[in-house]
Amino acid sequence: MAESKYIIVAEFLRELIQKEEIKVGEYLPSENELCSRFSVTRTTVRRAMDQLMKEGFIEKLQGRGSRVRERRKSLGLLTVKGFSEAVGSNVQTEMLQKPVLIKSNPPLTWMNGDSKDYDECIYFERLRKVNDIPVMIEKNWLPGSTLAELLDTDFVDGSFFRTLSRNFKIEITGSDHILKAESASSKIAALLQMPVGSPVLHISVKFSTNKTDIIILSELYCNTSQYPVGNNYSLNH
């Protein structure tokens, strides 16, 4: 069964965006041009573009055209995106543990019932700072070894998610969060340079992607005293 035409058109455009052959703010080919290029009707092209709009890749401007937008703005801060896109300026990232293949399971928070066992996964750990003040510890698990290439790859612009998009065509399609306020353990407190027992925001995240077999698990510990965590949601993509 061949793929639908609108999916083919959407994939074509999505790849142009992922490879940044059309950059943020630049316009896609017009609907009529895409019609003739793919020999389809405008309905089909519009369907493809509606899909990309829903995914947050583009926005349409009547009378002007369709433009690539910054995807983060349509997806929210910590909702489904990483950190380097989240805070505008003066963000530093310290890699506490470079990506390695480990032989144990990811944390159990999300590993109940629905998911099989993974005998190995890729793990890395980072410390995020704003203006040289540590604000977040980020532990990441990528179950399975499908993406072992990641071990040898430098992150595109320092961004994990951008690397997944550009190099592997993996896009985040959803996320589940569990939020807790906890007292900082001695280890967490030391890394975040705060007194032991201070309140920290603990977020467990499960990201789902367009590849059904690929998920990403994260455990975040945030010092919110100066930089609270933001999140936003909108139906009007």
Added chain:
Amino acid sequence: MAESKYIIVAEFLRELIQKEEIKVGEYLPSENELCSRFSVTRTTVRRAMDQLMKEGFIEKLQGRGSRVRERRKSLGLLTVKGFSEAVGSNVQTEMLQKPVLIKSNPPLTWMNGDSKDYDECIYFERLRKVNDIPVMIEKNWLPGSTLAELLDTDFVDGSFFRTLSRNFKIEITGSDHILKAESASSKIAALLQMPVGSPVLHISVKFSTNKTDIIILSELYCNTSQYPVGNNYSLNH
């Protein structure tokens, strides 16, 4: 300028759902039936239903029909919905302050720059419990006095959001969150029955609605030790 036909069809269906003339799990009229009822083509009807799907009201099942779904499931837990929909069972709500019209501004968190001053707003405060354990304090502001009727209205099924939907056709279309882990003040600690200084999750929320002049502001304080806060996001409505 008359409204588009697909908007008229969508409004017709949305109202049926809001009034629960079609209940959760029940099927809408088929696309073809709506075509003849409104004298439009299937394209137009499908457009209307795509809109409702995006808003989270319905889901389509190929070969069967289109069904009303529980909207909360498409919008996430604390993302854009209230509490009584969020936790399945054993939830009690204690009204600490019944809705009143107060003459002061809502809290300043969201009142920066973009928004005008409100000389009055509706305020109410609730304590949410699970299995008789207090888990969340909820302070709510509804700027302006447009909805003064609310003061005399009992909440539909005890739900504030359902009341807005059923009685006022107000639907949540988005939300902004600011999350902080804080130490419980004596007042908060007393209400949540936890020691002073315990970590509490403080969430400031701004809800936007389909009526541009109506927003809702909330300040939530959660004891997450037993009942953490959940949140989820998905592109695949």
Added chain:
DNA sequence: TAGTGGTCTAGACCACGCC
């Protein structure tokens, strides 16, 4: 005025669920 996206028609055929 030319080009873009927004709405809409009147068909067609396919894939799926159910009886």
Added chain:
DNA sequence: GCGTGGTCTAGACCACTAG
């Protein structure tokens, strides 16, 4: 087999933006 939603065609006219 029948009814449902899913995909697609080949047009049409409108609303908006920009040169």
